[in-house]
Amino acid sequence: MITINKMSNSILMLVSVVFMVLSGCSSTEKLEDTVTKRVVASDFVLEVTTPTVIGTGETMKVKGTLEYTGIKPVEVTHGKPIIRFFFSGSEEERSYADVGYYTEFKTGQVIEVEDEFMVSKKGKKNLYVDMTADIELTMDPIEILVK
Incomplete structure (x- = not known):
């Protein structure tokens, strides 16, 4: 036994x-094919998660989060969505509302924005992240290899 x-x-x-x-x-x-980039400015943290290698004809999904880490509530004027993505490997165009929105951020508040692009161009392409708010946050383009 x-x-x-x-x-x-x-x-x-x-x-x-x-x-x-x-x-x-x-x-x-x-995990090697996905990257998360982070930018911190004043009382805000912007994180973007995206694939770094993708095939032509696939749908690329990207996600951005904006977190307020300050102590006092703050009102931010912005467009909609507050985080915008532009991808040089796609021929899709976006139409956004540039003004007219405001959000009062409180400590720990997080806003998530997701977007997707139909990938149509091969080679080394860039994902650009833009903020449409009166917050000074700049993120360098993220390089993506399209096979």
């Missing part, structure tokens, strides 16, 4: 190790 338990434990351990190795490889591979 003792040898059967030892053998069962050994098999179970081997299966667990193989599963962990296979799981680790696939998730690590996926």
